Amino acid sequence: MPGAIPGRLDGELVVGGRVAGRDPQALVARQVGIVFQDPESQLVMERVDDEVAFGLESLGWPAGEMRARVPEALAELGLGGFGRRRTARLSGGEQQRLAIAGALAPAPGILVLDEPTANLDPDGTRELAARLAAMRAARSTTIVLVEHHADLVWPIADLVLALGADGRPIALGPPGALLERHAAGLAAAGIWLPDPFGPGTAAAAPPDAPRPEPAAGRLLVEVRGVGFAWDHARPILRTMDLHLSAGDRVAMLGPNGIGKSTLGRIVSGLLRPTAGSVRLAGSDPARLPARELARLVGYVFQDPERQFVAATVRAEMEAGLEVSDRAGVAEVAATLGLPLEVFGDRSPYTLSGGEQRRLSLAPALVRRPSLLVLDEPTYGQDRHGYDRLIDFLRARLGNGTAILVATHDLRLVADLGARPFVLGATSSGAVAV
Amino acid sequence: MIAVRAPEDRSLASPLGRISPVAKLVLVATWVAGLALTTDPRPPLMLGAIGLAAAVVLGRVRPASLAVALAPLAFATLTVGFFNALLNPANGNPALAVVASLGPIRLTAPAVLAGVALACRVGAVAALGIAFALTTDTTRLVDALVQQARVPERFAYGALAAFQAVPRLAEDFVALREARRIRGLRTTWHPRILVGLLVLAIRRADRLAVAMDARGFGSGPRTRYRVERWSLPDAALLGAGSVVLVAAMVFGR
Numbered sequence: 001m002p003g004a005i006p007g008r009l010d011g012e013l014v015v016g017g018r019v020a021g022r023d024p025q026a027l028v029a030r031q032v033g034i035v036f037q038d039p040e041s042q043l044v045m046e047r048v049d050d051e052v053a054f055g056l057e058s059l060g061w062p063a064g065e066m067r068a069r070v071p072e073a074l075a076e077l078g079l080g081g082f083g084r085r086r087t088a089r090l091s092g093g094e095q096q097r098l099a100i101a102g103a104l105a106p107a108p109g110i111l112v113l114d115e116p117t118a119n120l121d122p123d124g125t126r127e128l129a130a131r132l133a134a135m136r137a138a139r140s141t142t143i144v145l146v147e148h149h150a151d152l153v154w155p156i157a158d159l160v161l162a163l164g165a166d167g168r169p170i171a172l173g174p175p176g177a178l179l180e181r182h183a184a185g186l187a188a189a190g191i192w193l194p195d196p197f198g199p200g201t202a203a204a205a206p207p208d209a210p211r212p213e214p215a216a217g218r219l220l221v222e223v224r225g226v227g228f229a230w231d232h233a234r235p236i237l238r239t240m241d242l243h244l245s246a247g248d249r250v251a252m253l254g255p256n257g258i259g260k261s262t263l264g265r266i267v268s269g270l271l272r273p274t275a276g277s278v279r280l281a282g283s284d285p286a287r288l289p290a291r292e293l294a295r296l297v298g299y300v301f302q303d304p305e306r307q308f309v310a311a312t313v314r315a316e317m318e319a320g321l322e323v324s325d326r327a328g329v330a331e332v333a334a335t336l337g338l339p340l341e342v343f344g345d346r347s348p349y350t351l352s353g354g355e356q357r358r359l360s361l362a363p364a365l366v367r368r369p370s371l372l373v374l375d376e377p378t379y380g381q382d383r384h385g386y387d388r389l390i391d392f393l394r395a396r397l398g399n400g401t402a403i404l405v406a407t408h409d410l411r412l413v414a415d416l417g418a419r420p421f422v423l424g425a426t427s428s429g430a431v432a433v
Numbered sequence: 434m435i436a437v438r439a440p441e442d443r444s445l446a447s448p449l450g451r452i453s454p455v456a457k458l459v460l461v462a463t464w465v466a467g468l469a470l471t472t473d474p475r476p477p478l479m480l481g482a483i484g485l486a487a488a489v490v491l492g493r494v495r496p497a498s499l500a501v502a503l504a505p506l507a508f509a510t511l512t513v514g515f516f517n518a519l520l521n522p523a524n525g526n527p528a529l530a531v532v533a534s535l536g537p538i539r540l541t542a543p544a545v546l547a548g549v550a551l552a553c554r555v556g557a558v559a560a561l562g563i564a565f566a567l568t569t570d571t572t573r574l575v576d577a578l579v580q581q582a583r584v585p586e587r588f589a590y591g592a593l594a595a596f597q598a599v600p601r602l603a604e605d606f607v608a609l610r611e612a613r614r615i616r617g618l619r620t621t622w623h624p625r626i627l628v629g630l631l632v633l634a635i636r637r638a639d640r641l642a643v644a645m646d647a648r649g650f651g652s653g654p655r656t657r658y659r660v661e662r663w664s665l666p667d668a669a670l671l672g673a674g675s676v677v678l679v680a681a682m683v684f685g686r
């Protein structure tokens with residue numbers, strides 16, 4: 001669907017005998033089903049069966065055939081019996097499988113999946129991988145999968161196409177042959193490789209520099225019996241305890257919706273708990289004036305676009321700083337690969353995903369807060385973006401800043417040397433492992 | 434957080450829930466139009482009460498859910514009525530009987546009556562709106578608008594998407610204010626928050642539009658998964674509703 005995206009298309013794209021962009025979209029839509037990254041923003045209808053039927057209705061399927069096909073498509077993705085559920089109340093993994101069911105219902109020859117696991121927790125990713133493997137075994141549909149998650153996709157791919165930063169193909173071939181011949185080149189281009197081949201950051205990097213023992217650091221964060229609920233019938237957090245010393249690194253783990261972000265926001269003073277107490281450097285963070293809070297805590301949002309407060313990159317970096325502190329901004333910008341001479345006057349919203357992620361880290365580097373809270377910071381990042389983030393957190397930030405990160409990414413936990421803190425649905429609180 | 438109250442499944446399966454949403458919409462619009470023509474407090478009281486009773490009896494809405502939905506609107510209604518009575522010019526007419534006074538402030542009988550009548554009308558409109566919302570499935574409303582009221586598809590599905598985006602907009606607003614607080618900026622109203630909200634809303638709308646196009650939306654004539662047809666209960670509701678409206682208006686003359 002070249003018409004939907006601003007840009008220039010060179011050459012010709014022929015899909016099942018139809019020329020994309022020239023032949024009517026309906027003819028192309030009949031051939032290709034597409035699933036996008038964010039499960040929420042691609043679902044149209046309120047209920048599961050209507051969602052699957054939406055594409056069939058658009059393509060003019062007769063009512064009788066639709067009524068037979070909808071439950072069939074749902075069952076294929078393990079969503080049998082979900083027909084009357086509300087799409088907004090499904091888990092992320094279920095929503096993503098629903099999106100695939102909707103794309104597959106018209107039985108397209110080709111299914112395109114654009115980073116379908118980016119928003120999923122490990123369970124959701126495993127379920128999706130199992131369904132994809134089953135679809136591959138059935139051989140009824142050609143699957144084109146765009147993915148950073150190498151361990152998931154390399155084993156189920158028949159053919160791998162590696163693209164460089166300039167959009168030109170680097171290599172195309174069966175996964176085994178590609179790894180044998182091009183592994184080094186692919187890694188250099190920032191492409192994730194499956195584990196034994198990837199020069200893993202953890203393996204390549206020197207062992208963790210000696211850090212002050214947590215016991216030696218002074219107590220920075222004290223969370224005692226904290227609970228939180230928007231609605232008393234469905235509490236998000238119950239009697240949670242968490243302690244962080246200066247320089248500590250803790251990773252919050254657990255399925256989507258278990259309250260990782262909520263706990264991060266409570267510790268950062270953005271949200272007041274409905275039970276229990278929080279102490280950040282001795283005071284209640286929710287009661288701190290914004291200026292003092294900003295000195296103590298930095299917060300990196302999952303979606304950088306939700307955290308931009310200014311019209312230009314320069315203003316974004318200087319926001320909330322005393323005039324005397326602004327001197328360091330230019331250096332920080334250069335460190336992050338966003339030199340002000342080039343990026344200073346651009347709008348944060350026009351940056352690429354990787355540039356936005358780096359810009360979102362800038363306040364922490366300028367202020368060097370006692371605590372940095374990060375919510376899914378590796379989401380959608382390629383190998384280079386990931387390496388830059390690790391470098392930032394391990395080397396640039398220094399040992400003075402404690403890190404609390406909410407993530408599904410176990411590689412990040414290992415590379416940071418973070419203490420895992422698992423939030424579970426069954427336990428009343430969390431288990432420190 | 435904005436709590437958007439969705440109708441419960443038992444209400445959607447009730448007799449009133451199964452009525453065509455367009456028939457209910459037409460009836461509510463007719464009653465509201467009728468209420469605009471009267472200044473007597475009795476017709477709105479009758480119609481509002483009948484609407485709520487129908488929601489509970491025919492629509493199987495739990496009285497508790499009804500109360501939760503009504504509470505903020507009841508407060509607004511009383512406030513509107515009170516200030517309308519207080520600021521009525523009739524209070525300045527020395528010839529009129531005083532109902533209550535506090536220092537120089539007088540409340541005359543006609544002013545109180547006008548305030549009560551206005552509160553009744555506003556309250557009745559709110560009650561009818563809630564009775565409609567708590568017994569109507571949004572998807573069916575869209576289907577019925579397209580199939581029975583011949584509303585253009587683009588508009589109807591766009592409205593559905595906009596309706597579903599409201600809770601997300603509230604989440605974005607919270608996040609943007611949090612981002613300002615953590616940077617040491619004031620979290621009271623600032624134009625940048627509006628810019629952020631617009632950017633996020635447009636990005637999201639864009640993604641949804643691309644997803645809809647990818648599934649062939651608007652590429653040709655649509656078929657219907659759920660067929661909305663006029664039925665006898667629809668006609669019965671419209672007929673009975675019209676009789677009730679006329680009776681209430683006659684009673685209130």
